[in-house]
Each structure stands twice: as structure tokens, then as C-alpha cells.
Amino acid sequence: MTMRFxxxxxxxxxxxxxxIVIPECTxxxxxxxxxxxxxxxxxxxxxxxxxxxxxxxxxxxxxxxGFRVNVTMHxxxxxxxxxxxxxx
Ligand SMILES: [Zn+2]
Numbered sequence: 001m002t003m004r005f006x007x008x009x010x011x012x013x014x015x016x017x018x019x020i021v022i023p024e025c026t027x028x029x030x031x032x033x034x035x036x037x038x039x040x041x042x043x044x045x046x047x048x049x050x051x052x053x054x055x056x057x058x059x060x061x062x063x064x065x066g067f068r069v070n071v072t073m074h075x076x077x078x079x080x081x082x083x084x085x086x087x088x
Pocket of ligand 1: 025
């Protein structure tokens with residue numbers, strides 16, 4: 001058996017579903033409903049949703065300023081020189 005060292009890289013998985021960014025208010029549990037898009041675009045939309053949600057006050061005159069953010073991304077390790085998405 002012959003073994004050799006192979007350089008590997010980590011990259012976004014082009015065959016996986018898109019990234020998801022879901023902020024949830026820690027006070028009332030309201031959550032941003034994500035739409036398809038790239039990660040930077042999703043993050044910007046999620047941040048705007050948080051700022052908008054925090055700007056409103058509830059019946060007790062509280063502003064909801066805390067958020068739990070769940071981010072789901074898919075990565076894949078690929079041997080150097082292999083085209084993205086070729087690894088199974
Ligand atoms: Zn809230």
C-alpha cells in the first residue's frame with residue numbers, strides 16, 4: 001500500500017442547500033423568516049429584522065433587544081486540484 005500526503009481545502013458545499021440565518025427574539029420568541037440568498041445578503045436582512053423588532057415596544061413598554069441567532073452552513077473538504085462539488 002502506498003500513501004501520499006494530499007493538501008485539502010475547506011469550502012462551501014455547492015451541492016448543499018443554501019445557508020440559513022434565523023435570529024429569534026429571546027423575549028417573545030418571534031423569529032425572522034429566512035428567504036433564499038447568499039450568506040451576506042441573509043445576514044443583512046436578519047440584522048435589519050432585529051433592529052426593526054427592537055425598535056418597537058410591547059404592551060409593557062419593553063423593547064426586545066436580545067436575539068439568539070441560528071446559522072446553518074454546509075462546508076465540504078476537497079482535495080487540492082479537485083473542482084468544487086466533485087467530492088461526494
Ligand atoms: Zn420580541
